[in-house]
Amino acid sequence: MDRNEIVQRREAFRSLARCYADCATRWLDDADERSAIYAALDLRFALEALAYDLASDYLEELGDPAALEWQAPKLIERLIGIDPYAGSTVYLSKVDPETGEKITVASDVRMDLKKLKIRYQKLNSALHAPTIAKVESGKPRSMDNLRHECRNILKIVEKVLGSQMMTGGVIHHQMFVMNCACGTVVKRRTDPLFFHRDDPSKGSAAITVRCWKCKNSVQISLSGDNYEVSPNVFGFDCPHEGCGKENSIWEKDLADGFEMDCAHCGSSILMSAALRPVVAEIR
Ligand SMILES: [Zn+2]
């Protein structure tokens, strides 16, 4: 996808977020107590539009758009999984030729994605009728609290929309492409590895690339200009008497209750996380 296409998509979502933020501002200026509910609804839309705005820069890595989780919190989880820095503000700096001082000239303000998820859920819970328990408690819902929360969220939305620049489709280091065994082509930008190679205090020495379809993952690191790839697979010995031979399991399957058969004796093995990461139980 070329830079123009990414920027156009981002601009479209930003315009939407702008409209929702303006509507929310009008609702919050309205004296009617119930207006806070409508402000919450518009702000929820604004947060969604900003999540999709950010996701537009990751469409190649997010996989098939038709299969995307278009619910904002789920999409945000995916974005954090792809790029832990996706929610970090991007600064454009220049160096003063006389003093050598680094000066920020513009920034692309991003929202902390983990907080975005919490805020989204808070707004969501305001958009329901009071529950039976709430009604029976005799305590009416506080519209003042909701209005206060809405004002806080609006401030953050305005800060993002006030960015002086918008990055998108910028030149990245090479893309890691993996043909997963499940048939999915998985793509991932690998900038943190190159940042780390040039300055070990930045980026990361290894990143996890997970297939968005089957959830299997590999760890990649750099060896010179080449990638070193190791599947996130662990070995363990079959617990059945008379076997004890080594089996392997994907990291994503190291979960309480996962069942598999020993590759050697065919006996059933049940994963349990109760005592230690992998305990096999004989049944
Ligand atoms: Zn896969």
Ligand SMILES: [Zn+2]
């Ligand atoms: Zn066995």
